[in-house]
Amino acid sequence: MSSEHADGRRPDPATDGRRPDPATEAFVAHRNLLFTVAYEMLGSAVDAEDVLQETWLRWAGVDLAAVRDRRAYLVRITTRQALGRLRTIGRRKESYVGPWLPEPLLTSPDVAEQVELADSVSMAMMMVLETLGPIERAVFVLREVFGLGYEEIAEAVDKTPVAVRQIAHRARAHVAARRPRGAVSADEARTAIAAFQRAVETGDLQQLLDLLAPDVVALSDGGGIKQAMPRPTVGAGPVGRLLAAGVAVWGPLGTCEPAQVNGHPALILRVDGEIDLVVAMRIDEGLITGIYSVRNPEKLTHMERETPLSL
Template sequence: MTEDAFTAHRPLLFTIAYEMLGSAADAEDVLQESYLRWSAVDPATVGHPRAYLVRTVTRQALNHLRALKARREEYVGMWLPEPIRTAPGVSEDAVLAESVSMAMMLVLETLNPTERAVFVLHEVFGYTHGEIAASIGKSEVAVRQTAHRARRHVHARRRRYEPVSQVTGEIVQRFLAAAATGDIQSLMDLLAPDVVVLSDGGGKATAARRPVTGRTEVARFVLGAYRTSAATARVEPATYNGMAAARFMTDGGLDWLVAFEVRDGRITGMYGVRNPDKLHHADAVRTLDRGGAQPWKP
């Protein structure tokens, strides 16, 4: 019975941990620690298993996040979240899809651990301030203040989100075809003027150390990447973090993973992950769940 309750809520618990940590590997560690705590509890003493598990995962994730903050300050080059492969159906829940998008995950990274926990639990999962207060060991008044501060911070930095669609996938495929043939004009036509490329090699693989911005510079960067590494790779379409993505496969396995942000028919952002530590589990399709939370209004 104990295991059944944990298994039943596992997608929700993973989603909470991942959104708080930006790392699937660390989220899995949190779930493992939480399961060990749960398995030591007498189920008869727990009136609401889901609430109990959410509190446990939240507290464990907060502990991990505080430790991760220090390590990420020493990260080599740009840091991006560990990408997770999501089923195409995740886009049916616009709130969930946006909340795990690369752009939003990077905004969440600018919050302090408590702000991030409060924002994620309240705005994404719909928990009340009182429920959150019980989860993180703060007063309800403090949680309300934190929620207001975090919401204002996120809204000032969030990018307009457009859910992945068939049209999005077609734009990405046209872009990849133009890159493969060296058609710079077609590339330029598919890029927004303020397009940004972020690359994460973690000091373990070649990647740009700084953002590449602007249509011309991005087109040159993409063509250069194809000449040096991508030209011999097999490209597979996929969906990661609720975004259209491309997997660049070589004989050694997954070499690059690029998620595309598309708005109004143009590519506005590309998020390239090449750090091998973040690609070990990139094949697994993750089931995400908000636990029946109601959509929130931006």
Template sequence: MSDRATDPATEVFVAHRNLLFTVAYEMLGSAADAEDVLQETWLRWVEVDLEEVRDERAYLVRITTRQALNRLRGMKRRRESYVGPWLPEPLLTAPDAAQEVELTESVSMALMLILETLSPTERAVFVLHEVFAFGYDEIAVAVGRNTATVRQIAHRARKHVDARRPRGTVSPRRTRETLASFQRAVETGDPRALLEVLAPDVVLVADGGGVKHAALRPVTGAEKVVRMFVGGLGRVGGGLTVHPTVVNGGPALLVRLDGEIDGVMAIHCRDAHITGLYYVRNPEKLTRLGSETPLTVR
């Protein structure tokens, strides 16, 4: 941080840092890019006359949103050339990290993948209104649109997300039981056990980024997913272990090969079956799995 920063400016920024990171990550799906946005936000914040700021939280979120929007527009172009499916950078979170139901769902792999299908402005408006409960007037200032337009964007984005949002809710206990059954099936490589825990319409999305082997398209259907798992496990040339963890506020398996992290697999459940598997193997996206990342809506 710059030496020009006054102590009050530093204290305010640090007090809201977790919130600002969460906003940027929700918009970008990348922790590395979110950190860059925070640095850009800080550089602009230290130039602000604090006596002119009535709502420090809203002002900082406004700066963060604008910087994230600029970066997101550039990232959209880069992702067009990404090898295979793109998944958000997974974050290790505490079991109770997301105190708000909206935050828990909004950072899930399933929903963040849907947010990727929104335009940058739609994503910003949806995130600020639906997750962080900002009013339309505040959002309008942040995204550079008038309030009436923001209302229309919010309605369109919500309708888009709701049409694609995974259905069904499962209790945390049932989800843990399902994850444990899936873990045992993976460890034993038992095709029948895998079929029992996967929903018939399960979808597997794997992100290797062109660096690690991964399916270049989503794989749909329990039998196809099982064949891929069994075939992949049969080709593993070392000691494979899986451990339960919490990623982006939801259940996941941390996959290690000969003791080194090989990937992380998040799941989405409906009833007692897995409907979504999100497997991140791109090494560039696995750097934040050593420690928990605090996320907040406050």
């Protein structure tokens, strides 16, 4: 199989249209899983797609007769490529303007129905994963989310199984101390989103303000392209004033609609029909503890169509 189209674009074997060979069949069968692995490691759908292309190029040259477990082999390639890409993203973040938030994904209702998958890709969990080092993040994702054995993970991250076990223990404790407290019910999430939508559409913020936790944190990612808060806003009072100012601007200008983003209810705000802002929330014990607003247009390219995810 050629590695490039005539116009120089690299092919995606999942959509290339030609009759698949065994290597292509295996890749296509696990494509959604590989994308999910890469996305959870990187927090960027654009970079995850690039990692999948790199994975395909390497997989296409593998002798399948020597591969015992094709799924594990593909995950290993994807993990190694994602670890390399993390270094690039790290350099990019150093010069990033304002807070950096994960790239939101429009997801289908079936992702929300898979509680483990939805929790692992939620914006709240993706923010927690951002606090891990690259190897810790890879080990946590592969072990806790995808259930890989320590030996498989060791091969993927070039560590011994004993070292991987220790890294997994540290990462698990780190995440447990920072992840949302308790499972968030769908009703709680919908109530919070409905309160936000009501505030934008009517100017009545009271229901939304009543849901703010005392230590709520609001983050806004414009990437230096769109206007956004240059730093986090902390506390119910400051966040409430910020929301009031935002609603005063957005109410007359935009329209808003609920959507499933990263497996959970969220809100899409449009201006002149174009997506201008995506708002996701973290909810702990019925109160909003995190508000994540993404305005950077480079991070909204996966919001016009659903992105399939898989464990």
